[in-house]
Amino acid sequence: MPALADLIEADRQVEHHAPWPRAVVAPKLWNLAVEQLANGRWNLLGLWGEPDKVHMALLDEALDIGVISLDCRGGRYPSVGQHHPPALRLERAAADLFGLAPQGLPDTRRWLDHGQWDVSHPLAARPGGPPAAASYRFLVAEGESLHQIAVGPVHAGIIEPGHFRFTAGGETVVRLEERLGYVHKGIEGLMAGAAIDRAAKLAGRTSGDSTVAYSLAFARAVEAALGVTPPPRATWLRALMAELERLANHLGDIGAICNDAAFAIMHAHCGVLRERALRAADAAFGHRLMRDRILPGGTASDLNEAGADAIRSLVAEIRRRFPHLVELYDNTASLQDRTVATGRLKVELARQYAAGGYVGRASGRDFDARRTPGYAPYDQLTFDVPVLQEGDVNARVWIRVREVEQSLSLVEQILGRLPAGPIHIDLAVAGSAAPREGMALVEGFRGDILAWLRIGEDGTIERCHLRDPSWFQWPLLEAAIEGNIVADFPLCNKSFNCSYSGHDL
Amino acid sequence: MRKLLFESLIRPPLTERAPQVSDAAVDELARALDGMARRKLGRSLSIRAVDAGSCNGCELEMHALNNAFYDIERFGFHFVASPRHADVLLVTGPVTKNMREALKRTFDATPNPKWVVALGDCAKDGGCFAGSYAVVGGVSDVVPVDLHIPGCPPPPIEILKGLIALLDGANGNARKSQAGTARA
Numbered sequence: 202m203p204a205l206a207d208l209i210e211a212d213r214q215v216e217h218h219a220p221w222p223r224a225v226v227a228p229k230l231w232n233l234a235v236e237q238l239a240n241g242r243w244n245l246l247g248l249w250g251e252p253d254k255v256h257m258a259l260l261d262e263a264l265d266i267g268v269i270s271l272d273c274r275g276g277r278y279p280s281v282g283q284h285h286p287p288a289l290r291l292e293r294a295a296a297d298l299f300g301l302a303p304q305g306l307p308d309t310r311r312w313l314d315h316g317q318w319d320v321s322h323p324l325a326a327r328p329g330g331p332p333a334a335a336s337y338r339f340l341v342a343e344g345e346s347l348h349q350i351a352v353g354p355v356h357a358g359i360i361e362p363g364h365f366r367f368t369a370g371g372e373t374v375v376r377l378e379e380r381l382g383y384v385h386k387g388i389e390g391l392m393a394g395a396a397i398d399r400a401a402k403l404a405g406r407t408s409g410d411s412t413v414a415y416s417l418a419f420a421r422a423v424e425a426a427l428g429v430t431p432p433p434r435a436t437w438l439r440a441l442m443a444e445l446e447r448l449a450n451h452l453g454d455i456g457a458i459c460n461d462a463a464f465a466i467m468h469a470h471c472g473v474l475r476e477r478a479l480r481a482a483d484a485a486f487g488h489r490l491m492r493d494r495i496l497p498g499g500t501a502s503d504l505n506e507a508g509a510d511a512i513r514s515l516v517a518e519i520r521r522r523f524p525h526l527v528e529l530y531d532n533t534a535s536l537q538d539r540t541v542a543t544g545r546l547k548v549e550l551a552r553q554y555a556a557g558g559y560v561g562r563a564s565g566r567d568f569d570a571r572r573t574p575g576y577a578p579y580d581q582l583t584f585d586v587p588v589l590q591e592g593d594v595n596a597r598v599w600i601r602v603r604e605v606e607q608s609l610s611l612v613e614q615i616l617g618r619l620p621a622g623p624i625h626i627d628l629a630v631a632g633s634a635a636p637r638e639g640m641a642l643v644e645g646f647r648g649d650i651l652a653w654l655r656i657g658e659d660g661t662i663e664r665c666h667l668r669d670p671s672w673f674q675w676p677l678l679e680a681a682i683e684g685n686i687v688a689d690f691p692l693c694n695k696s697f698n699c700s701y702s703g704h705d706l
Numbered sequence: 707m708r709k710l711l712f713e714s715l716i717r718p719p720l721t722e723r724a725p726q727v728s729d730a731a732v733d734e735l736a737r738a739l740d741g742m743a744r745r746k747l748g749r750s751l752s753i754r755a756v757d758a759g760s761c762n763g764c765e766l767e768m769h770a771l772n773n774a775f776y777d778i779e780r781f782g783f784h785f786v787a788s789p790r791h792a793d794v795l796l797v798t799g800p801v802t803k804n805m806r807e808a809l810k811r812t813f814d815a816t817p818n819p820k821w822v823v824a825l826g827d828c829a830k831d832g833g834c835f836a837g838s839y840a841v842v843g844g845v846s847d848v849v850p851v852d853l854h855i856p857g858c859p860p861p862p863i864e865i866l867k868g869l870i871a872l873l874d875g876a877n878g879n880a881r882k883s884q885a886g887t888a889r890a
Binding site for chain 2: 315317319320323340354355357358359360361363382383384385386387388390391399402403406407408409410412453467469470472473475476479483489490492525526528532533700701702
């Protein structure tokens with residue numbers, strides 16, 4: 202059984218790629234890696250294209266990370282998705298954007314390209330004319346008395362747009378198929394050739410609820426490429442922001458999940474705590490969502506004593522109120538009746554898809570990017586990564602509850618040990634002899650976000666790829682809903698809370 | 707649960723009251739809306755949110771309007787599930803090409819009189835996404851816009867202020883036909 206490192210060393214390793222290695226491999230080694238994915242030994246962390254190449258980020262059994270790349274002669278390469286389904290949508294997306302043709306891909310329908318752009322393969326070396334209009338063929342389900350329910354892209358609540366096609370037998374969902382891509386903004390296209398500060402702004406607007414995590418992932422990738430380390434205080438402030446973001450989102454989610462089970466009091470109380478978290482963030486860093494507060498090289502705002510106090514009183518308030526809400530959740534039979542055993546995601550599927558965040562951890566996948574591969578300052582902080590095996594809506598609520606508790610503790614640890622000093626260093630980006638590549642894996646509230654980029658000799662971004670955790674969670678929602686009743690879909694969907702914008706990019 | 711409910715009874719409400727000098731905005735809104743909305747819309751304004759390509763930041767702040775601090779429904783503003791029930795479309799995002807048709811159809815499905823509010827910097831002109839092959843631009847490039855509320859994302863209180871400004875401007879000026887021109 203090969204290790205990823207051996208496989209990478211065996212071939213043409215790229216010089217300026219940090220912190221993990223990348224190699225351009227021959228098709229034979231590419232296929233060997235695909236085999237490791239297919240038999241469940243390795244995890245797929247990402248798959249993305251370039252005009253003449255395809256890259257795959259991998260995590261092996263020893264939890265080592267590496268990237269392998271394959272030159273695509275004539276735009277073709279052997280499909281990963283035909284052996285390892287988690288790659289399917291990523292390959293369809295790369296096909297839409299770059300015109301890369303995965304050979305043997307079982308699903309060749311367009312994914313992000315809805316036939317509305319004035320161009321086909323917009324990121325290819327030579328983009329094509331507008332694609333011919335084609336209707337989208339949803340997968341069929343056959344059987345007696347089945348009916349379809351079409352939902353979206355404009356949904357009933359204040360939600361992002363996407364289309365869900367249900368096939369139901371009576372009340373029971375037989376098949377759910379998602380169609381996404383409605384909020385595709387072409388972020389990777391806008392980043393190509395952009396200066397680093399502009400690209401950082403775009404990264405921070407990839408998914409609004411994870412603006413801190415995305416800014417952090419992007420900044421870390423830039424810093425890895427340039428071989429610089431931000432000042433210690435900046436590193437700690439970043440973690441503080443990341444944990445505040447996690448707190449706000451988890452609190453909002455816990456309430457919203459209960460609300461979808463028609464239990465409004467939890468929603469009201471959690472909404473209050475979420476609002477307090479946003480206000481504390483505003484008081485501490487000058488923006489409720491802490492947007493544009495993390496930059497390559499450090500942070501944009503420092504924390505003063507008043508800000509630290511605002512966060513301290515937030516922690517005290519949550520510690521005072523939250524346990525009662527947890528107790529209420531746990532002791533309300535009518536609510537438990539909705540969440541327990543609903544939308545069960547099998548442990549095997551979570552493992553196969555390398556599902557991150559609460560989706561993976563509620564189904565037995567013990568992974569958290571803050572711990573593995575880990576990054577500063579989490580190596581100096583104490584925290585547990587909660588894992589459950591049940592994989593139902595209830596388990597995904599409990600993972601969030603436990604993570605709220607962990608984040609509170611992390612916030613306290615950070616405030617107690619926040620080093621003094623500068624919060625930013627200037628980056629010398631231009632004038633390099635060769636392009637430099639960097640990569641980062643950051644734990645957002647939803648799961649691990651991967652950022653990969655190449656900085657050109659002139660200091661601008663040549664190519665940047667951002668992979669949202671939702672890529673490996675959306676397909677699992679289709680599996681988790683099967684056999685549940687239609688009325689439980691909002692509940693299941695909210696318990697996953699996948700990102701549309703982060704996925705559609 | 708009984709304990710929680712009881713505590714809520716004896717605790718002072720979280721809902722922002724003013725009119726303290728420093729934070730009189732909410733109260734101002736409350737008073738102004740009271741007269742205006744009652745006259746024009748029978749004290750209620752039904753809002754349909756449409757994400758036409760947003761990063762989801764604006765949606766988060768829209769959600770916040772419903773929490774106990776802002777309690778938007780006390781002003782008569784109400785988020786509805788269908789454009790058929792709406793007086794106002796609150797549209798976010800740079801309009802992506804993949805959402806252009808859906809936005810148009812949502813607008814067409816909204817009965818007259820109706821107003822369109824473009825929410826957030828992207829909704830004005832595409833913001834930092836302008837120029838992308840996948841982006842049309844601002845909301846007014848697809849449907850006529852009555853008001854723009856800036857911000858990235860606009861804080862809840864700014865959204866409230868914007869909606870009252872809309873009522874001010876719309877006083878007797880509701881779009882009579884779908885061919886109405888933009889007054890952004």
